[in-house]
Amino acid sequence: MQANTTPKKSFWVRYRYWIMVGSMLVFLPPLSLISQFSQDSNFCGTWCPRMFFVWRKGMTGSEFTMGFVRSYLGVTLVVSALVSTFFWGRFWCSYLCPIGGTTEVVSKIVPGFLKIDFSKVPSAPIRYGYLSVYLIAPAMGIGQLCCSYCNFALIPRLFGAAFSQADRVYFLWTGALINLGLIVVFGFIARGGMAYCNFLCPLGALDAISNRLGIRFGKRVRVNASRCDACGACARVCPTWAIQMTDRVTIDHLSCISCRECEKVCEGAINYGKA
Amino acid sequence: MKKMIFFTLAVVISLIGATYRWGDFAHSIGLIRTGGGEVKHPPLFKNGRGSYILRGSYTLLVTATVISPYRGDVKVVLEGEPKIASRLYLSSPVVDLGLKRCPHLKGDTLYDLDPGDRIALWVLMNHDNIMGKYNLAFYDAETKRSVLNVPIIFKGKGDAKDAGKHHS
DSSP: OOOOOOOOOOOHHHHHHHHHHHHHHHSSSTTHHHTTTTOOOOSTTTTTSSSOOOOTTTTTHHHHHHHHHHHHHHHHHHHHHHHHHHHHHHHHHIOOHHHHHHHHHHHSSSSSGGBOOOOSSSSHHHHHHHHHHHHHHHTTTTTTTTTTTOOOHHHHHHHTTTTTTHHHHHTTTTHHHHHHHHIIIITTTTTTTHHHHHHHHHHHHHHHHHHTTTTTTSSSSEEEETOOOOHHHHHOOTTOOOOEESSSSSOTTTTTTOOOHHHHSSSSSSEOOOO | HHHHHHHHHHHHHHHHHHHHOOOTTEEEEEEOOOTEEEEEEEEEEESSSSSTSTEEEEEEEEEEEEEOOOOOOEEEEESSOOOOOEEEEOOHHHHHHSSSSSOOOTTEEEEEEEOOOEEEEEEEEEEEOOOEEEEEEEEEETTTEEEEEEEEEEEOOSSOOOOOOOOO
């Protein structure tokens, strides 16, 4: 009988989905526990993580700074996410973000025949094409993508709509319905459930840069080539299609969210650690 | 080459999304203060643009901060002719855990506003083919004095350029 040499999976790997569900319970309605500390009921206002870093044409320096002050909890959240990502990988995106958590958990429930596979689409060019417009269009005064297509505005209200009239009203305008369509197509019915995060989340795009920059210093998901038999199981379960199978397995750290789903199915060739 | 194509495609589609404004929603930011408030981004709605799916339904979100020393109850009235059917909804926690005191809305009055409070008030207006100027007026319930005034403009089908202008 062959000895079991597979190392014991860590707490984060074993309980990832429970952590995600816990985060959804804490951040989203009906409890919205975190936002209630600041008199908010969702991610808009002091918790907004998407708007403060966008410079709009005609803005003065003090107005730009006031955006940071107004959304001080969102600023704290983003800075914490970026710093922790640099050292430990994308914990916010893979375990704690209730928005990506919702799309991923819902996609698990959706039957396989309904799912769309976006793995043939290169995610980084789309993500950074979107981020370029996200940052440059408001600076040039030609438009904005911040609130109209905001995943942090939509998902909490999707949960809140079951309980609150104010949240239901959000869905009574065309832009919100289009945003909902994007969440459904790129989230709920996407294979892995994270195509929206991978393509259209500006916070995720910034976090991915931090992840790439910290690759030499921080802990990351890594492949031990000498132990890999190129079975491809890791690539099949990767929700952000960050694993490429050529003659060997490579991980694209601009897309990897350190969820360690690959580690779960691998017999010891993939581990999470320093270089 | 494939990456370049997808990058360009993403830029073009995102630009279309960024520049096109749906005419059925606007967001205004205000300050509620004694002696009259202040509003940024007064809303402009455009008849027939944007509300393809929900024709005749316009949504305005007013987020406002209460500036010291104002405190009290505020009556919210949509003023203008012809009258528009409107409803108010205040964003508040579904399950209030009592971690922070929150103002509340009953009918058309916001109760219990204190300095530093922030409100997110949704105004749903249902009317097809309206044009002209309206005001979302906030009056102190006791003194009847204005504490904030949000001018709302409904434009006709001809002028689409600034329709649905809202804060990002």
